[in-house]
């Protein structure tokens with residue numbers, strides 16, 4: 001993901017490692033490689049193995065045998081197509097909302113906050129000081145149809161008076177947006193903060209209005225932050241199940257909820273594993289397409 | 301300097317940063333098509349002045365006019381003024397061509413391509429149009445920054461130490477180039493620098509700034525030959541400044557006295573009241589052996605002893621100790637005909653009275669400022 005590293009390092013700028021340096025580097029890498037091997041590579045093969053198993057025939061729940069039954073994948077897709085679509089719909093929507101809320105926020109902190117900058121940054125991460133689940137539960141109160149927030153909005157005619165918010169898709173998307181906002185704001189902030197203010201001045205000097213300069217100079221230069229922020233929001237959001245579980249209803253179930261229930265409640269390991277792989281594959285394809293497009297100037 | 305519609309006029313321009321006055325009541329008129337240099341030591345307010353003209357800094361007081369147009373309150377993009385920034389500030393995400401085309405596109409010009417390529421040809425970098433700024437050398441970036449500004453044909457082009465980052469040879473080359481381009485496009489250039497030689501060789505007029513104020517303004521030769529303050533005398537080239545007392549007048553000359561020796565200064569080049577410093581440039585002074593007669597009519601100082609003689613090739617620099625304890629500097633051209641003096645020689649100094657200037661102030665004031673820059 002070259003696009004994530006803001007200042008791309010030319011290969012020939014890297015110092016040539018002599019034999020001894022190389023050995024040191026390899027030694028230093030061992031703990032990391034071991035970690036990756038034990039906790040990533042091995043589990044992923046186990047999961048892949050599980051995904052093509054079929055029930056053992058003993059009738060006992062949770063007993064499966066390896067039959068390389070690839071049809072599991074097809075069955076999973078056809079059964080949960082809608083859940084996949086919903087997951088990606090919610091997570092893309094939440095990512096866009098995060099970008100729309102996060103960009104002005106990050107811009108403000110980077111360019112306008114003055115001495116309040118550090119305080120505001122702390123406030124952005126402050127929600128992490130309390131539990132994720134608790135905060136999501138709190139949103140249930142905030143978004144309760146008879147709670148003061150919804151009542152006030154209705155009273156102000158900002159939302160239709162017959163709108164149901166509690167346990168609705170709106171609540172789920174709002175929850176995801178809220179929970180992942182810091183993951184959007186922080187990378188955006190760090191790439192905005194790095195922009196040389198003289199470039200923005202030069203844009204104004206060359207007849208760009210504030211908005212044109214934002215569009216033609218500031219935004220393109222903050223692309224690394226936009227890419228990093230959207231990925232950091234979109235990827236976990238598309239596999240999320242807490243928000244749908246706590247803020248949604250049975251018609252807002254996301255793929256994360258299906259995996260969870262297949263795994264823990266129905267004890268249908270192969271389907272859960274296959275769903276995980278499908279989710280991974282779709283995310284991978286989407287991310288590759290996105291990063292490629294962002295790498296070129298098309299998004300700029 | 302004929303008054304013209306698009307002269308740049310600064311009136312009482314002031315900028316204060318939380319109690320600190322960076323630019324202090326600047327009054328200045330720069331004619332259309334003029335190459336104007338703002339010269340001064342670091343921190344004297346040159347950049348701040350340019351930024352106010354460009355609209356990047358809001359003045360605390362005063363006004364800025366372009367011809368009859370008051371631009372004091374206008375946004376940067378509303379002013380027919382462009383800047384070549386101290387660090388170039390090229391857009392790293394755009395190609396060289398797009399950098400140059402940026403201003404044209406914002407103004408909705410028709411033949412962007414033609415004009416941008418013409419500007420690139422003007423700085424002789426047409427072949428690099430598709431490169432990114434990061435793939436250019438410092439000198440090339442400098443020229444692109446110039447092309448990006450000039451292409452808009454602003455009424456005034458502001459250059460903030462545009463050659464500061466270049467090595468000496470490239471600097472000299474770019475000075476010639478800048479001058480050529482300015483003559484070619486006929487735009488008013490306001491060039492900020494703290495290199496006095498650069499200001500003198502390029503500019504039609506130079507303003508010497510110090511502590512947010514203009515000390516003196518004029519053509520380079522004027523400033524050099526008749527500096528008005530000790531600061532200018534020491535900032536532009538070197539000067540010998542001797543504290544003297546007035547002792548009368550003689551026609552167009554003011555008579556002064558130092559250690560019992562009489563000297564003359566043209567009254568029109570002499571501050572009229574208060575303490576007086578006599579100034580003379582080191583290259584204007586001729587050294588004579590103490591025993592030799594000095595032609596009459598010259599200013600003459602006797603009783604000097606050569607402290608140090610440094611041979612510099614084209615010239616020799618002498619440090620001469622005067623009876624009242626001051627060291628004066630003398631540059632002697634190595635013409636191969638005059639006498640050479642060694643350390644310890646007893647000498648006398650002589651120069652044309654017209655080459656003296658009389659400045660107000662005490663001797664200490666100017667001397668320390670030679671250390672700046």
Ligand SMILES: Nc1ncnc2c1ncn2[C@@H]1O[C@H](COP(=O)(O)OP(=O)(O)OP(=O)(O)O)[C@@H](O)[C@H]1O
Nearest residue numbers: 317320322340341342343344345346347348349494
């Ligand atoms: N934003 C600011 N806040 C406070 N003081 C400032 C600010 N900008 C400039 N100054 C002060 O104003 C004075 C003039 O600054 P300026 O940048 O105009 O100097 P300069 O003549 O361009 O110097 P240099 O040759 O070093 O570029 C300096 O003393 C500087 O510290």
Ligand SMILES: [Mg+2]
Nearest residue numbers: 346347386460
């Ligand atoms: Mg400056």
